[in-house]
Amino acid sequence: MNPIINFWNHFQQNNFVFLLLNEIPKDELKIHYHKLIELLQQYNKDLNIIIKNKKNIAELIITANGNPYLFKEVELLVYHAPVVQRWKITSFLQPETNLTKYKNGSDSPLYYYGINLRISEMYFIALVNKKNDLGIKVLLKNFFLNKDNKRLREAVYVQIEHIIGEKSFANNIAFIDIGQLENNQKNLIQLYKLQFFVDNYTKQPLNYFNF
Helix, strand or coil, X not given: CCHHHHHHHHHHHHHHHHHCCCCCCHHHHHHHHHHHHHHHHHHCCCCEEEEEECCCCEEEEEECCCCHHHHHHHXXXXXXXXXCCCEEEEECCCXXXXXXXXXXXXCCXXXXXXXXXXXXXXXXXXXXXXXXXXXXXXXXXXXXXXXXXXXXXXXXXXXXXXXXXXXXXXXXXXXXXEXXXXXXXXXXXXXXXXXXXXXXXXXXXXXXXXX
């Protein structure tokens, strides 16, 4: 059977499990989650899912993990998505619209393979080459603590995608470096302002640094 049909049939039949995240034993939930991932990877092994369980509606996000070569695969899968009651099915991680928690420092940290990152504590410096391609250097309070962790770059990418969305991350950021946040550094911009910066840069490219 077509892997797209397989995936959506299974989701339709078992979606209630993910609506009841707090009521189902974790071991049982893992079984259902891994089964859904297995069916997704039969369609494309490099795609992933994110499930957000909100008060009145849950959201299933199909993500290409920031890989633009897989965008068409994501769009095709979501195009064939059925209507499932109480679910919103979305292509790609979308930009965060409510920045209040980052402004006041009340955001929850991302725990990722032993790495602890809070967007409200992350900064960036703009980096622009001679072709006006935009890059950024992300600065972390705990870079030295985590610099040898092979998952550090992935964790940083996840936080950037939360702020500017998956498509903007792939299309508008040409280069990303990571470093330690130091005292008295110049040209620092808080990471939660990255979407605003990118929007303005695409309208009128500016030269900050060269890389």
